[in-house]
Each structure stands twice: as C-alpha cells, then as structure tokens.
Amino acid sequence: MAAELAELLSIASGLLDDAAPRFVEGIGAPSAVQKGRNDFATELDLELERTLSARLHERTGFPVHGEEFGGPQLATGTAWVLDPIDGTFNYSAGHLLSGMLLALVRDGVPVLGLTWLPGLNQRYAAVADGPLYLNGQQMRPLERGKLSDAMIGFGSFNIDGAGRIPGIFRFNLLGALSRLSGRVRMHGSTGIDLAFTASGVLGGAVVFGHHPWDNAAGVALVRAAGGVVTDLLGRDWTIASGSVLAAAPGVHEELLDLISETADHVRGEVEQ
Structure with a gap:
C-alpha cells in the first residue's frame, strides 16, 4: 500500500x-x-x-x-x-x-x-x-498552538446570504474571532487556506464550502502534517461533510469552542 x-x-x-x-x-x-x-x-x-x-x-x-x-x-x-x-x-x-x-x-x-x-x-x-x-x-509536524498567536484563514461570505451556513452566522463568527485573533485572513482560495494550515503559516482555516474538489486535497495535507480536521460542528470530516475546520492541535479546540458559542442560537441552520 x-x-x-x-x-x-x-x-x-x-x-x-x-x-x-x-x-x-x-x-x-x-x-x-x-x-x-x-x-x-x-x-x-x-x-x-x-x-x-x-x-x-x-x-x-x-x-x-x-x-x-x-x-x-x-x-x-x-x-x-x-x-x-x-x-x-x-x-x-x-x-x-x-x-x-x-x-x-x-x-x-x-x-x-x-x-x-x-x-x-x-x-x-x-x-x-x-x-x-x-x-x-x-516539513516538521505541526506543534500545539494557541488561537491568540495564530493567523486564521476565513472563508468568504455575503452577510445577506442564506443557504446551509447563513451569511449572518459567518459575519457573527468573524466578529467573535476578531476578538481573539487580530490576524484573520481571507485569501479567496480554500486550497491555499488548507495548504497554509498544513505548513503552519496559518494556525487554522474555517471553510464554509462543501465541494470535495475544494476540500479533499487540503484535508489530506493537514492530516498528514498532524493537524486536526472536522466539520464546523466538530464531527469527523468525511467526503460528504458540508464544511471544514482544520487547525493545529490546541487551535482547533479553541476554534471549535468559539464556533459552538456563536452557533448556539442558529445551530439547526449551521449544518444538518
């Protein structure tokens, strides 16, 4: 094999x-x-x-x-x-x-x-x-990190957008994230966000998209580097997942807690 x-x-x-x-x-x-x-x-x-x-x-x-x-x-x-x-x-x-x-x-x-x-x-x-x-x-495996020290890749959004993950949730999450990390980055490319996470340039990436051609390669890279990959609700990422949360150990846990707090009032809308 x-x-x-x-x-x-x-x-x-x-x-x-x-x-x-x-x-x-x-x-x-x-x-x-x-x-x-x-x-x-x-x-x-x-x-x-x-x-x-x-x-x-x-x-x-x-x-x-x-x-x-x-x-x-x-x-x-x-x-x-x-x-x-x-x-x-x-x-x-x-x-x-x-x-x-x-x-x-x-x-x-x-x-x-x-x-x-x-x-x-x-x-x-x-x-x-x-x-x-x-x-x-x-490359060396990813080390455990802290959200306050990390740059985070963040997916694009329209605040008025509806759909699986509404724009208002993304906006609220961005605001909450900005309070903990002043280093949020929007690169306009899921592949770059995930590759930079795998190499340690970014501490993590929040991906709202679900297309396998956008996500599969980067998921493999982050996992190979020793990072943690789930969906935005903390479930193990699969090819059918509707989102990606990828980050270094430690940073992932903090991001997941932040997402959970932000999503409490709209959890049913975030992802089924």
Missing part, C-alpha cells in the same frame, strides 16, 4: 508539474462559462481539467471527478478529485493566490493530497499518514 501510494504521488506530481507552465500562462484569463450567481469558469479551467483527467486515467487507471465535468461518486471505490483552478476569481483577476488541487480518494477518504501553487512556486504533497512535503522538503 505504501509503495503504491508513493508511486501514485510521484505520477500525480509529475503531471501537475507538466501542467504548471500552462497554468501560469493563463493567469488573468477572463470568464468563459457562467456556472451560477458569482461563479464562473475560464477556458483554462476546462482545458486543464480535460488534459489532467485524461493523463491521470491513462497513467493510473483511476477515474477522475473534476469540478467542471463531474465524475464518479466518491463514497466508495477509488478516484482522483481535481480542481484545475482553485481561486478562480483570483486567477482571472491576475491574482497569484490560486492553484491546482488534486486528491486520491478511497472509499471517501483522501489518501493523497497535492496542492500546486505555481504563482508562488510552491508545491505541497502528502500521503495520508504523512509527512507533509513542501517543494520536496519534508
């Missing part, structure tokens, strides 16, 4: 390396496909997903579930999960905080995670049991 995963990680890393120059070339690409309110894809999203999906399947035999074209269900079996451009708004605007996310999922559990940030020349990779590698160098 370990040897197989190491070989698959090597193959996937090589394919992302091959795609990185094209990714960089397309930074600033305009919207090409509207997917919904405040959501779109560029031509590079489509191109990169087609190319990487075909090559991953050819080299490994496993199917690919991508953001743009879908794929097999992920609760059982083995499949790659691909986001060819995470942080699409950033990417289209010429902002360098964007990247390519790839995970291998077996029976709903991410066993490989890769986050390539070509604009920053950073490549994060890990097998589920660790260690975490950044640009090929082994």
